[in-house]
Amino acid sequence: MYAQMVKTDGTRVKSLDDMEPEERAFQQRIEAGQKIEPKEWMPEAYRKTLVRQISQHAHSEIVGQLPEGNWITRAPTLERKAILLAKVQDEAGHGLYLYCAAETLGISRDEMYEQLHSGKAKYSSIFNYPTLSWADIGAIGWLVDGAAIMNQVPLQRCSYGPYARAMVRICKEESFHQRQGFDILAKMVKGTPAQKAMVQDALDRWWWPSLMMFGPSDDASVHSAQSMAWKIKQNSNDELRQKFVDQTVPQADYLGLTVPDPELKWNETKGGYDFGEPDWKEFFEVIAGNGLCNAERLGARRKAWDDGAWFREGLLAHAAKAEARRTTAPAAAE
Amino acid sequence: MSSEWPLWEVFIRGQHGLNHRHVGSLHAPDAEMAIHNARDVYTRRNEGVSIWVVRSTDITASTPSEKGPLFDPANSKVYRHPTFFDVPDEVGHM
Numbered sequence: 001m002y003a004q005m006v007k008t009d010g011t012r013v014k015s016l017d018d019m020e021p022e023e024r025a026f027q028q029r030i031e032a033g034q035k036i037e038p039k040e041w042m043p044e045a046y047r048k049t050l051v052r053q054i055s056q057h058a059h060s061e062i063v064g065q066l067p068e069g070n071w072i073t074r075a076p077t078l079e080r081k082a083i084l085l086a087k088v089q090d091e092a093g094h095g096l097y098l099y100c101a102a103e104t105l106g107i108s109r110d111e112m113y114e115q116l117h118s119g120k121a122k123y124s125s126i127f128n129y130p131t132l133s134w135a136d137i138g139a140i141g142w143l144v145d146g147a148a149i150m151n152q153v154p155l156q157r158c159s160y161g162p163y164a165r166a167m168v169r170i171c172k173e174e175s176f177h178q179r180q181g182f183d184i185l186a187k188m189v190k191g192t193p194a195q196k197a198m199v200q201d202a203l204d205r206w207w208w209p210s211l212m213m214f215g216p217s218d219d220a221s222v223h224s225a226q227s228m229a230w231k232i233k234q235n236s237n238d239e240l241r242q243k244f245v246d247q248t249v250p251q252a253d254y255l256g257l258t259v260p261d262p263e264l265k266w267n268e269t270k271g272g273y274d275f276g277e278p279d280w281k282e283f284f285e286v287i288a289g290n291g292l293c294n295a296e297r298l299g300a301r302r303k304a305w306d307d308g309a310w311f312r313e314g315l316l317a318h319a320a321k322a323e324a325r326r327t328t329a330p331a332a333a334e
Numbered sequence: 335m336s337s338e339w340p341l342w343e344v345f346i347r348g349q350h351g352l353n354h355r356h357v358g359s360l361h362a363p364d365a366e367m368a369i370h371n372a373r374d375v376y377t378r379r380n381e382g383v384s385i386w387v388v389r390s391t392d393i394t395a396s397t398p399s400e401k402g403p404l405f406d407p408a409n410s411k412v413y414r415h416p417t418f419f420d421v422p423d424e425v426g427h428m
Contacts, residue, residue, distance in 0.1 A: 039397070093376075096360060097375075100359045166358070169358075173378075173379075312363075318363070
């Protein structure tokens with residue numbers, strides 16, 4: 001997902017009886033569906049896990065601007081360009097909501113940037129694939145944002161107040177992203193055979209990476225079990241992936257496209273599709289930094305940060321000077 | 335010295351004559367830039383007609399762990415709610 005394989009520090013999920021009174025009261029509040037707010041007591045592992053997850057989520061929004069930014073200057077019409085700009089601006093906004101939510105847990109914005117730029121913090125594997133044609137912009141909106149929505153809707157009920165509230169804002173805006181992507185593809189498949197072929201090619205390249213966004217099966221993962229006990233996570237990776245496939249395949253049918261999975265088949269008894277296994281070796285390579293665009297994406301982020309240093313410092317110096325002038329100005333200077 | 339821009343809390347008045355409401359926070363070098371950034375971050379879809387920004391460090395908050403004693407005085411005064419009083423049916427709406 002936008003946050004993949006988030007570690008929780010624990011080796012097993014504690015039962016209520018194993019907990020000290022403070023932690024037990026905390027866990028009971030979570031189970032009663034109460035939100036945890038920034039200054040309240042929380043286990044250190046809960047805090048750290050949330051910092052990892054929210055910052056990874058924020059980094060994904062920010063890095064996620066890059067593959068689409070590639071096409072802002074090449075959008076086929078002025079209207080498409082304006083729409084894409086608005087979408088990319090939303091991604092920046094989503095990153096900012098999330099960074100602010102993470103900051104309420106005691107990590108600074110600069111620390112988070114530093115972790116991203118040094119490679120210590122991760123962002124979603126999906127943004128390390130290249131956008132080769134205009135159809136890729138459609139495929140990203142339709143598939144990548146579609147997968148993101150699958151994960152983000154339940155996160156609105158997350159136990160940590162600031163994260164849950166950020167997700168409410170994000171979900172409201174995300175639906176525009178998915179529809180604009182689908183709209184691009186729906187237009188293109190009605191175009192020339194070459195345009196339709198571009199759409200099929202985009203689906204062929206983005207289908208499996210989109211399924212990988214949910215992460216490997218986590219049914220046996222202690223981190224996942226812990227995150228669920230804390231209500232930071234509500235559904236297993238496989239559950240969400242199944243939902244995504246069930247929702248998306250009929251849409252691909254509508255577009256007249258072929259999903260690149262020979263094992264894909266409707267299963268009447270489970271009321272969902274059976275589908276093949278993504279190439280997890282590729283997934284782990286991308287996570288480890290060896291994807292097609294990892295170096296390019298991080299390079300672009302670092303360059304933007306370094307090139308902007310004079311500007312950030314300049315504005316801060318100006319603010320300090322203006323403040324000094326305001327506080328030391330003589331009251332009556334006639 | 336930290337070169338991080340200070341943090342501001344953002345309050346927005348929605349369209350319908352409501353109070354300004356806290357919507358989130360952001361970093362900006364000064365108040366003017368904070369307003370500009372708040373417009374771009376929090377009102378991209380006409381969510382507001384007015385923006386307040388306040389330096390986060392200027393906010394004094396109550397302590398969550400003391401919420402018991404802090405709000406205790408109100409607990410025993412249920413008569414402050416109109417439903418405390420029985421109004422006979424014959425009297426009708428009051």
